[in-house]
Each structure stands twice: as structure tokens, then as C-alpha cells.
Amino acid sequence: MSINRREFLKIAGVSTILGIGGVSAVNSLRNRVEASQISPSPEALVAKRWAMVVDMSKFKSEEDYQRCIDACHRVHNVPHITDNPKHEIKWLWKETYEHAFPGNEDEYLSEEIKHLPFLVLCNHCDNPSCVRVCPTKATFKRKSDGIVMMDMHRCIGCRFCMAACPYGARSFNYKDPRPFINEAKENLEFPTRTKGVVEKCTLCYERLAKGLKPACVEASNGALIFGDIEDPNSEVRKVLGARYSFRRRPELGTRPSVYYIF
Amino acid sequence: MLEKAIKGGSRYWVWVFFLLSVIGIGFIAYLYQFKYGLGITGMSRDVSWGIYIGQFTFLVGVAAAAVMVVLPYYLHNYKKYGRIAVLAEFLAVPSVIMCMLFIFVDMGQPLRVLNVLLHPTPNSVMFFDMVVLAGYLFLNILVGWTILGAERKEAPPPKWIKPFIYIAIAWAPSIHIVTAFLYAGLPGRHFWLTAIMAARFLASAFAAGPALIIILCLIVRRFTKFDPGKEAIQTLGKTIAYTMTLNVLFLGFEFFTAFYSQIPGHMHSFVYLYTGLHGYSQLVPIMWLSSILAVVALVMLVFPQIRKNESLLAIACMATFFSLWIDKGFGLVVGGFVPSPLEKITEYWPTLPETLITLAVWAIGFLVLTILYKIAVSIKEEVVFDKYGEKQIKAER
Amino acid sequence: MYNAGKIIIGLLIFVGLVAFPFVYSGGKATAKPDPKVDTPEILKLAENERKCVEPKAYMKGEHMVLLNDWRDWVVRDDNTIYTATDGKKYTMSLQNTCMKCHSNKKKFCDECHNYTAVKPYCWDCHIVPKEKET
Numbered sequence: 001m002s003i004n005r006r007e008f009l010k011i012a013g014v015s016t017i018l019g020i021g022g023v024s025a026v027n028s029l030r031n032r033v034e035a036s037q038i039s040p041s042p043e044a045l046v047a048k049r050w051a052m053v054v055d056m057s058k059f060k061s062e063e064d065y066q067r068c069i070d071a072c073h074r075v076h077n078v079p080h081i082t083d084n085p086k087h088e089i090k091w092l093w094k095e096t097y098e099h100a101f102p103g104n105e106d107e108y109l110s111e112e113i114k115h116l117p118f119l120v121l122c123n124h125c126d127n128p129s130c131v132r133v134c135p136t137k138a139t140f141k142r143k144s145d146g147i148v149m150m151d152m153h154r155c156i157g158c159r160f161c162m163a164a165c166p167y168g169a170r171s172f173n174y175k176d177p178r179p180f181i182n183e184a185k186e187n188l189e190f191p192t193r194t195k196g197v198v199e200k201c202t203l204c205y206e207r208l209a210k211g212l213k214p215a216c217v218e219a220s221n222g223a224l225i226f227g228d229i230e231d232p233n234s235e236v237r238k239v240l241g242a243r244y245s246f247r248r249r250p251e252l253g254t255r256p257s258v259y260y261i262f
Numbered sequence: 263m264l265e266k267a268i269k270g271g272s273r274y275w276v277w278v279f280f281l282l283s284v285i286g287i288g289f290i291a292y293l294y295q296f297k298y299g300l301g302i303t304g305m306s307r308d309v310s311w312g313i314y315i316g317q318f319t320f321l322v323g324v325a326a327a328a329v330m331v332v333l334p335y336y337l338h339n340y341k342k343y344g345r346i347a348v349l350a351e352f353l354a355v356p357s358v359i360m361c362m363l364f365i366f367v368d369m370g371q372p373l374r375v376l377n378v379l380l381h382p383t384p385n386s387v388m389f390f391d392m393v394v395l396a397g398y399l400f401l402n403i404l405v406g407w408t409i410l411g412a413e414r415k416e417a418p419p420p421k422w423i424k425p426f427i428y429i430a431i432a433w434a435p436s437i438h439i440v441t442a443f444l445y446a447g448l449p450g451r452h453f454w455l456t457a458i459m460a461a462r463f464l465a466s467a468f469a470a471g472p473a474l475i476i477i478l479c480l481i482v483r484r485f486t487k488f489d490p491g492k493e494a495i496q497t498l499g500k501t502i503a504y505t506m507t508l509n510v511l512f513l514g515f516e517f518f519t520a521f522y523s524q525i526p527g528h529m530h531s532f533v534y535l536y537t538g539l540h541g542y543s544q545l546v547p548i549m550w551l552s553s554i555l556a557v558v559a560l561v562m563l564v565f566p567q568i569r570k571n572e573s574l575l576a577i578a579c580m581a582t583f584f585s586l587w588i589d590k591g592f593g594l595v596v597g598g599f600v601p602s603p604l605e606k607i608t609e610y611w612p613t614l615p616e617t618l619i620t621l622a623v624w625a626i627g628f629l630v631l632t633i634l635y636k637i638a639v640s641i642k643e644e645v646v647f648d649k650y651g652e653k654q655i656k657a658e659r
Numbered sequence: 660m661y662n663a664g665k666i667i668i669g670l671l672i673f674v675g676l677v678a679f680p681f682v683y684s685g686g687k688a689t690a691k692p693d694p695k696v697d698t699p700e701i702l703k704l705a706e707n708e709r710k711c712v713e714p715k716a717y718m719k720g721e722h723m724v725l726l727n728d729w730r731d732w733v734v735r736d737d738n739t740i741y742t743a744t745d746g747k748k749y750t751m752s753l754q755n756t757c758m759k760c761h762s763n764k765k766k767f768c769d770e771c772h773n774y775t776a777v778k779p780y781c782w783d784c785h786i787v788p789k790e791k792e793t
Contacts, residue, residue, distance in 0.1 A: 037741060037742045037743075038732050038736075038738040038740065038741055038742070038751070039738055039740045039742070040737060040738050040739060040740065041739045041740050041750070042740075044737075044739070077786075084301070085306075086304075086305070086306030086307060086308075086608065087301055087306070087307070088307050089307075095604060098605070099604040099605055099606060100604070102527075102603070102604060102605040103526065103527065129448060129449050129450075132385055132386070133386050133387065133388065133448070134383065134386055134388075135378050135383055135386040135388035135389040135392070136374075136377040136378055136380075136381045136383060137381050137383050138377070140735070142737060144737055145737075149734065149735070151734050151735060152784065153730055153734065154374070154377055154381065155370070155371065155374075156369050156370065156371050156372075156374045156375060156377050156378065157300070157369050157370015157371045157374075158365075158368070158369055158370070158388060159310040159311060159368075159370070160386070160388050160444070162307075162310040163310060163311060163445075163448055163451065163598070163599075164448045164449070165450075165603075166448075166449050166450025166451075166603045167450075167603065167604075168307075168308070168602055168603055168604045171307055172300070172307065172310060172370065173299065173370065174299055174300050174301035174303075174305070174306075175298055175299040175301035176298075176299065186786065188754070188786055188788075188789075189754060189755050190754070190786075191754060191784040191785045191786060192784055192786065193784055194371075194780070194783035194784050195298075195299035195300075195301075195370065196299055196300065196369070196370025196371040196372075197370055197371060198370075205737065209737065209739045249450065249603075252449040252450055253449065254449060
């Protein structure tokens with residue numbers, strides 16, 4: 001087998017010289033040859049399309065939000081940039097009602113609701129505009145479960161996706177993030193990022209592969225409900241069927257997968 | 263023909279070395295950016311594009327504007343443009359080079375630039391923009407070089423170049439339309455999400471580009487024996503009068519839609535740019551400067567009496583160019599990010615290293631322009647009559 | 660010969676520049692790289708289990724290709740399990756599989772990479788196992 005592969009790679013090498021067309025043809029062929037050798041993890045959580053419901057009634061104290069945010073940022077080595085707010089990086093954060101749902105605030109809305117913090121994150125849209133604009137497919141929608149992924153290896157840092165995202169979910173590494181990660185709390189099983197790439201929530205694809213729910217969901221004590229929105233028996237579907245829910249900027253046609261309920 | 267570029271007077275070499283020193287300083291600034299990251303610029307999480315992308319956008323327009331000379335000349339056989347067609351084509355070349363450099367310096371991971379070709383993505387406008395820009399660069403070098411070579415031999419241009427000329431004419435607007443589509447198709451960015459964006463881009467490009475061509479023609483006439491022709495300059499002035507009118511009109515349409523509909527999202531960016539929003543008003547002075555320059559330019563261009571005076575026309579052209587440079591090279595890009603989709607305001611202003619890098623890219627553009635114009639003008643100086651038999655060399659003073 | 664003086668000076672400068680690296684290193688060859696696989700994690704394993712995902716020769720020549728493929732398969736195709744030629748299954752992960760055994764980046768990775776002047780950018784993002792300074 002290994003000899004076959006080596007020979008195959010030799011052919012791929014020659015094809016590379018022949019041009020990019022050759023590469024892509026060989027790429028598809030190679031994937032077929034090696035497909036037998038790779039497989040998804042048997043313990044992985046699977047879904048047709050993942051969705052999350054944020055149950056606002058369960059967020060009572062500052063602590064309830066922070067626990068989720070910390071869980072996410074710690075497990076993904078998200079830097080805590082304090083010296084310049086312009087370079088801030090966040091995957092999961094708090095946004096008050098008027099900013100999370102701009103244009104929805106009424107004049108006589110109670111101050112309490114107006115400034116009520118909502119947990120916001122990448123919406124993992126069904127029709128993501130960031131994916132549409134990316135010139136290298138560095139951000140793409142996973143075919144298997146609809147997660148809007150970020151391939152930080154491939155990102156060229158053009159920031160077109162940041163202009164295209166109507167939810168401000170994307171952060172750019174304006175500088176090397178490492179000095180801003182607390183080394184003592186670093187997650188040694190997850191990479192950091194390098195300067196010059198865009199990052200965002202990836203719905204904990206690395207945890208899903210191990211059969212674990214996203215870190216924020218796990219930390220939320222039931223305030224974040226996670227499941228397959230295309231499965232009528234899933235918990236998210238049951239909640240959405242029973243209670244009034246809303247999403248951020250549905251009028252834009254991006255079809256977000258993050259729902260909010262009161 | 264290249265040998266013409268290494269023979270020049272002291273004025274030529276002083277200018278070249280001045281440009282080289284600007285490039286050198288900017289290159290050092292770029293090394294700093296390369297090492298540290300784009301954090302050395304004024305850009306932020308909210309305003310994620312700044313002056314680099316603004317300059318890119320503006321310069322695509324300048325590049326496309328060559329068609330305003332090339333089209334009447336080749337399609338309508340407008341003889342007066344025979345002398346300056348090459349100047350227009352040779353302006354497109356450095357413009358496209360500057361566009362590419364501005365994209366490059368804006369990249370967070372410049373070493374991965376080839377990913378765009380390794381993973382071609384037809385649904386991305388950015389990918390298309392790169393393809394059409396490269397094509398346009400190739401077409402203009404090919405056409406300009408071939409025509410000039412023929413003129414040098416005082417022979418008619420070869421027949422095979424014709425199809426390339428026609429393709430280039432159709433290609434020019436397309437590069438700018440694609441650039442407008444970078445902006446005009448993004449949900450949640452009301453300021454950019456407008457169908458007239460492409461039309462506005464074309465109008466402003468066809469005003470700013472020819473304005474620069476006129477200025478360059480006047481400089482060439484001043485410093486060399488070659489005379490681009492009074493009539494050519496006047497006709498181009500007329501073109502600018504129309505395109506600048508259209509541009510201002512289109513901007514007016516935007517204002518109408520935003521403020522008559524009273525939809526907050528559509529109004530916010532305009533309010534921010536022209537009066538300031540929630541106390542943030544960093545861009546207000548330059549936007550008003552742009553508006554005032556636009557009005558001045560328009561008044562000077564619309565009245566033939568003023569336009570016919572070449573020194574006044576030069577002023578009108580400079581007003582046009584700078585007005586549009588501010589509007590499109592800065593306001594348009596930053597305005598789209600303020601307020602952010604979450605209706606928060608982060609202001610943007612370029613930093614010193616960012617400015618130095620920007621200047622260096624312009625200097626590279628001017629260096630390429632200088633070399634190409636030096637070649638073109640040297641050849642024109644040798645060929646006394648243009649192909650229509652008109653004298654194109656000034657009498658010795 | 661025209662301009663003989665200039666040409667000879669030019670040639671001397673050229674030869675000097677080309678020869679500089681050799682003169683500078685004093686004609687000595689750099690020590691041959693000697694990557695070590697004697698980490699505590701590997702030594703803990705039974706003798707017959709001390710082998711890599713694929714045969715040594717293949718790993719030596721093609722590990723970068725393998726890593727490249729692993730990366731795409733994990734990040735882009737959501738596959739995480741690699742079945743090796745010998746049928747054994749591994750989780751595809753540089754940080755969590757490769758470096759768990761090869762916890763000695765300095766002696767294992769850098770040794771050859773430095774020798775061949777290769778600078779892979781893996782470590783810009785992936786966290787290097789904590790090593791005791793030796």
C-alpha cells in the first residue's frame with residue numbers, strides 16, 4: 001500500500017508540473033484512492049444541520065454569561081487582547097439588545113430590555129454570505145452538518161468575509177495573538193492562531209468529533225440548547241415548536257442557525 | 263524600446279531617484295508591517311478595510327478610464343486622440359500594478375497569495391477581480407507596446423492587434439463593474455448595498471481617470487517637445503464635464519433614496535460621513551472638502567468659457583481628481599463600516615506606517631508611469647507627424 | 660578585451676560573494692542531523708509497539724504530505740480517524756497524536772529542519788509540547 005501511494009504521489013508530482021488543472025484532477029482521484037483509509041470518528045455527534053437555542057430566561061446573572069464565554073475562549077485559546085480594543089478577538093460574547101438586534105428597538109422600550117445582554121456568536125447561517133465571498137474557500141459550509149468552518153491554514157487574510165458578515169462574528173488577528181494568551185490556562189490540545197488570519201466560532205467541531213457538545217453548551221447549565229434542527233425529535237426542534245423564538249436579522253436571508261427564546 | 267528609459271536629463275533622474283527614495287522608505291514600513299501584522303495600521307475589528315482597499319478601488323477606476331480615450335479613437339476613428347491613445351493605455355498599466363500592490367499589502371498572509379489560484383473560487387467576486395485585473399494589465403501592455411512600436415517604425419499597426427483592442431475596450435468597464443460588485447452584494451452593509459454602485463463607480467472613474475490624463479498631457483507638453491494636442495485635451499475636458507455631472511447626480515440619487523425613505527440603516531453612513539454620528543465626526547472635514555471640490559470642478563467644467571482656458575481646465579481637473587480620490591479612495595470604504603452592522607461606531611484614520619506604505623505604492627506607480635511615458639514620449643519626439651499627417655512636435659521655442 | 664579592469668574587478672567581486680559562505684564556515688561541514696526518538700512516551704511503549712503511523716522510510720520522506728492530507732481531511736472533510744497500512748487506527752492530529760509521542764520537537768523536528776533550512780509554519784499556531792531545557 002505504501003509503495004502504491006508513493007508511486008501515486010510521484011504521478012501527482014508530475015501532474016503538478018503539468019499545471020493546476022492536473023493538480024485538481026489528481027486531488028479528486030487521490031481522495032478516492034485514500035478514502036478507504038480515513039473515516040469519521042465513530043463516537044462523533046452527527047446531525048444534518050446543527051442549531052443552537054439561547055434560552056434568555058436562564059441567563060440571570062453576569063456569571064451565567066461569563067461561564068459560557070470563558071469556557072469557549074479557554075478551550076480555543078482565544079487571546080484576551082487588552083492593549084487595543086480595535087484588535088479585539090471574540091468568538092462568543094455579550095451584546096446588548098439594541099446592538100444584537102439593531103433596528104428592532106422601540107422608542108419606549110424599557111431600559112432593562114434595551115440594555116439586556118444577549119450571548120452572540122457566529123450564526124452558522126444556512127446561506128452564509130461570508131462563504132460566498134471567500135476567494136480561497138478558507139471559510140466554507142461543511143456539507144455533513146452545516147457548520148460554517150474556518151480553515152485557518154488557508155486563509156489569506158483579505159477580510160472580505162468580515163465585510164460580508166452582517167453579525168460582526170469575525171475577528172482578524174491584527175498581530176500575533178500568542179502573547180495575549182495566558183500560558184497557564186492554555187488548552188494544549190487546540191492550536192492558537194497566527195497573525196493575519198480571520199477566526200470565529202467553529203461550533204466546537206473538534207469536540208463534536210469526540211462526541212462532546214460545544215464547550216459553551218456544556219458550561220451553560222441548560223441555557224444553551226444544542227441539536228439537529230432537521231431532526232423533528234431533537235430538543236431544539238421541540239423548544240422551537242413550543243415557544244416564541246427569534247433570530248438576528250432574518251430579513252437578510254442568511255438563515256441563521258442560532259435562535260433566541262425568552 | 264526600453265533603452266529610451268535609461269537616457270534622460272538631470273531632471274528625469276532627480277525625479278526617478280525621488281520616487282525610489284519614497285519607495286525605499288515605504289518598503290521599510292512594509293517590512294515592519296510584514297513582521298508585526300496589520301495591527302500597525304488604523305484598521306480594526308469593525309473597520310476591517312482602510313486606505314489600502316480604498317486606493318485599490320479608486321485606481322481600478324483610473325485604469326478603466328483609458329477606455330474614454332481608446333474607445334472614441336478606435337471605434338469612432340476620432341483622429342485627435344491618435345496622439346494620446348498610448349498615453350491613456352500606458353496610464354492603465356501602472357494603475358493596475360498599483361491595484362495589485364494595494365491588494366497585496368492589505369493581505370494578512372501575503373505569502374499565501376497563490377491560494378487564490380490554487381483554490382479558484384468562481385463564486386467569490388474577489389477571485390474574479392484578480393482574474394480581470396490581470397487580463398486588463400496584459401491587454402494594455404500588449405496594445406500600448408505594439409502600437410507604439412509600429413509608430414516608431416512609422417508603419418501602420420499590425421492587423422492582429424485589432425481584436426485585442428476591441429476586447430480591451432469591453433474589458434475596461436468590466437474591471438470596474440466587478441470592483442463595484444465587491445461592495446454592492448454584501449447583506450447588512452446598507453451604504454454599499456445599492457444597485458447604482460456600479461454605475462457610480464463607472465461615472466466617477468470616467469471623470470477621475472481622464473482628469474489625470476489631462477494633467478499628465480499638460481505636464482508632458484510642458485517638459486517635452488511632444489504636443490498631445492489642444493483639441494484632444496479639450497474633448498477630454500468635455501468628457502469629464504459629462505461624467506462628473508453624472509457622478510454627482512448618482513451621489514444625489516443615493517442621498518434621495520436614503521433620506522426620502524427615511525430608513526435609518528440607509529441614512530446612518532451618510533450622516534456619519536457628512537455631519538458626524540453620535541459625536542463621531544472624524545471624516546466630516548474631508549468629506550466636505552470632497553464635496554466643495556466637486557462643486558468647484560463641476561462649475562468650472564460645465565461652462566465652456568472656463569473649460570477652454572487650459573490653465574483653468576487644469577485646476578478643474580485637479581479638483582475633480584482630488585474630490586473623487588477622497589470620496590472613493592477613502593469615504594466610500596470607511597463609510598460602509600461605520601456604523602458597524604451592530605450599530606456601533608469605531609473610527610478609522612490611517613497611521614504613519616500605513617501612509618508611508620500607501621505613498622510607496624503610489625511612487626511605484628509613478629515610477630512605472632514615468633518610464634512608460636519616457637519611452638512613449640521619446641518615440642513621439644522622433645516621429646514628427648502623427649499617422650494622420652498632423653504635426654505632433656512643438657516648434658522650437 | 661574592452662574594459663578589462665572593470666570586468667576583472669566585477670569577476671573578483673562575484674567570486675568573492677559565491678565563495679563567502681564556504682570561507683565563512685571555515686570549510687567545515689555542519690554536523691549531520693540526528694533526530695532522536697527516545698522520548699519518555701516512546702520508551703514507555705513495548706518494543707514491538709514502538710513504531711510510527713506509517714513505516715519509517717515513508718515517514719522520513721513524506722511526512723509533510725501526510726500532515727498536509729491529515730489537515731485537509733480533518734478540517735475540511737470532517738474525518739478524524741486514519742487507518743494506517745497495518746490496519747491500526749489513529750486520530751489525525753499533529754498536536755494530539757504526533758507530538759504526544761514525539762514530545763521532543765527540538766531533537767525530532769528542528770534537527771533536520773534546521774539542517775535543510777526548512778522553516779515549516781506549523782508552530783505559528785500549533786502548540787509545541789513543553790520541553791525541559793537541555
